[in-house]
Amino acid sequence: NAGVTQTPKFQVLKTGQSMTLQCAQDMNHNSMYWYRQDPGMGLRLIYYSASEGTTDKGEVPNGYNVSRLNKREFSLRLESAAPSQTSVYFCASSEEAGVTGELFFGEGSRLTVL
């Protein structure tokens, strides 16, 4: 069972470059999320998609855009990377909140912006 798959696992960018993090889940979940994790801090929500065709801002959306391509895939784009975006990014999915709300995570994408 693949669960939640993220690519790439590692990426180094220069300031100003752009890139897209890809995420796919095979659990038929409706909700998908992008979090970032920084040392000493809890995970912080960047964007989420409660269902196919909808996206909403989380706690720290500035500098990011997202696309819910279909029910399986949810991508995160950095248009002009900044050193402050150096972090570990996690994609997660869950059944509709009205069901259980249990979150399932990918392995993470480690991004360094120089």
Add this chain to the structure above:
Amino acid sequence: KQEVTQIPAALSVPEGENLVLNCSFTDSAIYNLQWFRQDPGKGLTSLLLIQSSQREQTSGRLNASLDKSSGRSTLYIAASQPGDSATYLCAHKSYNNNDMRFGAGTRLTVKP
């Protein structure tokens, strides 16, 4: 902003000890609370999920409790093993939005 606090930030115990990890939260409208395990360089693995109507959940040597009135959850690990060494995070989902709020985690080391 609703906060989630985990104390202590790090804990080291000898193998075989029973231990308790603490999680406190300020949001009174929680939908559920979830405990995760994170190994170094890895993603988060769900351990236990407690719905707001429940008081505790058990899985093997793990027991998680939820006290909404005091804003606290505990994760009890019985007979700890070196393989339990990891960072443990708690997070809760609120009725007010579709987000989960995470604590910064407790880094547990179980020494052989």
